Each structure stands twice: as structure tokens, then as C-alpha cells.
Amino acid sequence: MKTERRGYGVRLAVASLAVLAAWWPVSSAYAWALRWALNAATGVRGHATLMGTLLVTPWLLPALAIIAASRTSARRRVIGVCLALLASWIVDCTVLLSAVRFAVSPAAQIIASRTAQQVLPFAVVLVFSRGRPQSLWRS
Amino acid sequence: MSRSKSRKKAAPARGAAVSLPVFAVSATVLVALATLAEKAAGLDAIRRVTTDVSYRIVTALGMHTTEVGLSIVTRSRTLDVAAECIPLAVFAVMVAVILATKTSWSMRAIGVGVGASSMFVANVVRVVVGVVIAQAVPAWFDLLHTTTLQLVAPTVAIGTWLVWARYARED
Numbered sequence: 001m002k003t004e005r006r007g008y009g010v011r012l013a014v015a016s017l018a019v020l021a022a023w024w025p026v027s028s029a030y031a032w033a034l035r036w037a038l039n040a041a042t043g044v045r046g047h048a049t050l051m052g053t054l055l056v057t058p059w060l061l062p063a064l065a066i067i068a069a070s071r072t073s074a075r076r077r078v079i080g081v082c083l084a085l086l087a088s089w090i091v092d093c094t095v096l097l098s099a100v101r102f103a104v105s106p107a108a109q110i111i112a113s114r115t116a117q118q119v120l121p122f123a124v125v126l127v128f129s130r131g132r133p134q135s136l137w138r139s
Numbered sequence: 140m141s142r143s144k145s146r147k148k149a150a151p152a153r154g155a156a157v158s159l160p161v162f163a164v165s166a167t168v169l170v171a172l173a174t175l176a177e178k179a180a181g182l183d184a185i186r187r188v189t190t191d192v193s194y195r196i197v198t199a200l201g202m203h204t205t206e207v208g209l210s211i212v213t214r215s216r217t218l219d220v221a222a223e224c225i226p227l228a229v230f231a232v233m234v235a236v237i238l239a240t241k242t243s244w245s246m247r248a249i250g251v252g253v254g255a256s257s258m259f260v261a262n263v264v265r266v267v268v269g270v271v272i273a274q275a276v277p278a279w280f281d282l283l284h285t286t287t288l289q290l291v292a293p294t295v296a297i298g299t300w301l302v303w304a305r306y307a308r309e310d
Contacts, residue, residue: 058286062294066301115170118232121293122166122300126157126236133304134154 008069008137015069019061027058030089037093042100060088063121067128070136084124091116155242155307162239169231177222183209185227189259190220193266200267202274211270215277218270226292230258233296242307250303254296261295 067080095116099109129135176182186209194206205212210219237250265288273280 058289059293061290062297066297111171111174114174114228115167118170118228118293119166121297122162122232122236125297125301126159126162131157131159132154133157133301136301137305 008071011069011071012065016065019065019068023061026085030085033089034092034096038096038100041097059117060084060121060124063124066125066136070128071138080128084128087124088120091120154304155240155246155309157236157304158239158241162236165238166232166235169235170228173227173231177225177227182222182225182227185225186220186222189225189263189266192263193220193270196263196267197270200271202271204270204274211266213270213274213277216273216280218266218273220266224262224266226258226262226296229292229296230255233258233300236300237303240304240307241310243310246307246310250300250307253303254299257299258292258295261291265291 064081064084067084068077070077070080095109095113098104098112104112125133125136190206190209190211194204194211197204197211203214207217209221210217212218233254234251237247237254240247240250269280269284269288272283
């Protein structure tokens with residue numbers, strides 16, 4: 001009951017801290033899954049240098065905090081965070097695989113990854129709130 | 140009783156919805172335009188203003204630095220305010236989401252204006268913090284520059300949009 005009455009600002013601050021605290025283990029698992037997928041798809045090992053510059057996930061942190069703080073059921077928030085990470089992972093895989101498989105130029109890689117990085121956080125929040133961001137802080 | 144009534148009055152009657160297809164199309168077009176502008180024009184005018192304002196603030200804070208062109212020279216290194224330091228593409232996505240919101244054009248104009256101002260201020264703060272770190276704790280600069288300071292632009296953009304969305308009413 002106390003949680004329900006908490007202001008949205010407090011919820012957002014708590015969720016941001018929780019997301020930051022969980023960041024290192026989650027990003028390590030994320031990077032491992034990305035490396036595994038790239039190795040499996042290309043048969044080439046060691047895409048670490050590519051991954052360093054192209055990862056979408058750090059940009060996703062504000063969106064994850066917003067989803068985690070939204071006034072909806074805990075189950076829906078957990079599913080939202082997982083789906084946001086999955087969407088980010090798919091985008092990362094697509095950008096990296098297209099770079100490796102189709103020999104995309106470095107300039108095109110940067111444009112594609114930056115576009116994805118910048119659009120994805122907004123898209124994730126919009127999809128989660130079904131196009132009504134106000135529903136995130138209204139109970 | 141009257142308190143709860145006034146609270147109800149302050150809240151918007153019905154928040155404006157965002158059209159996802161319009162957002163997808165406008166975000167793609169605007170980010171592509173922003174990236175092209177960054178590559179072609181180099182964003183020299185915005186970089187110049189950002190460098191000047193940041194340098195003045197750093198000097199006002201009592202730090203001994205030098206402004207050389209579009210760079211600020213600290214004790215340990217020279218910090219270039221590069222075209223990538225201007226978050227034009229993030230701003231383009233914020234404009235796209237504001238355009239895709241079903242509200243009045245005046246409200247959209249307010250959103251773009253407030254968004255541009257907040258992002259400029261946040262970027263100046265980011266550059267100033269970067270200079271202070273480079274001057275005070277040079278060993279931390281690279282780590283903070285590539286991780287924490289990168290989060291400033293998307294966080295401010297999403298935050299400004301959400302605050303604006305609170306007041307945008309369905310047109």
C-alpha cells in the first residue's frame with residue numbers, strides 16, 4: 001500500500017538505482033550471449049573490438065529504469081525489462097552480423113548502430129506504454 | 140477535500156497518444172538527416188557556442204584551462220568538442236516523438252523549444268564535468284567519458300519528453 005502511494009519521482013529514483021546495481025552482471029551476460037551468437041553464426045571467434053563500439057544497451061538504461069518504475073504489475077514490469085533487453089540484443093546482433101557477413105563499411109556500421117541506439121530507448125518506452133507514456137505514472 | 144479537488148484540476152484531462160508508425164518514419168528520417176548534417180556541416184556553430192560557454196564556466200570555477208579553437212586544453216590533455224559531442228541525433232529522435240504525439244502544433248513547438256534548451260544546457264554541463272575530471276582526476280576521464288557521460292543525452296532527452304508528455308493534451 002505504501003509502495004502504491006509513493007510518488008513517481010521516488011519510484012523512478014529507486015528503479016534507476018536498482019537498474020544501475022544490476023547493470024554489471026546483466027551487461028556481462030548480454031555481451032556473452034552476443035559473442036556466442038556471433039561465433040555461432042560466423043564461425044569466427046573474437047568480435048570483442050566490434051562489440052565495444054556498437055553495444056546498444058548502455059543507452060537503454062534510462063528506458064529500463066522508466067519501465068521498472070511504471071505503475072503496473074511487477075510481472076508486467078519484469079516482462080517489459082526482459083523484452084527491452086531482448087529487442088536491444090536482436091538489434092545488436094543484426095547490426096554486428098550484417099557488418100561481419102556483408103562487409104558493411106565502418107561509416108555505415110556507425111550510422112546504423114547510432115540510429116538504433118538513439119531510437120530504441122524511445123521505441124521501448126512507447127511500445128511498453130502502448131503509445132501513451134502518461135500511463136506509466138498513472139495508477 | 141478542496142485540496143484533492145485542486146490536485147485533480149492540475150492533472151491533464153487526457154494525455155495525448157503517440158502514433159507509433161509516425162514515430163518510426165519521422166525518427167528514421169530525422170536521425171538520417173542529423174547524421175548527414177553532422178558529417179557534412181560538422182556542426183561548427185553549435186560546437187563553437189558549446190566550447191565558449193563551457194570554457195567560461197570552467198574559468199568561472201577557477202580552473203586554469205585554455206581555449207584553442209574548438210578545444211579546451213587542460214593540465215593533462217586537450218579535449219576536442221567534436222561533432223559527435225553534439226547530441227543532434229538524440230535531439231532528432233526527441234523531435235520525432237514530439238511530432239508523432241497527437242497534440243496541438245503550439246504544444247509541439249513548446250516541446251521542441253524546451254527540448255533543445257534542456258539538451259544544450261545538459262551538454263554544456265557534460266562538457267564542463269568532463270573538463271573538471273580531466274583536470275582533477277585525469278586517470279578517470281576515459282572511463283567516465285565512454286560510460287557515464289554518454290548517458291547524459293539520452294537520459295535528458297527521455298526525461299524532457301516524459302515531462303512534456305505530462306502536459307500535452309489530445310488535440
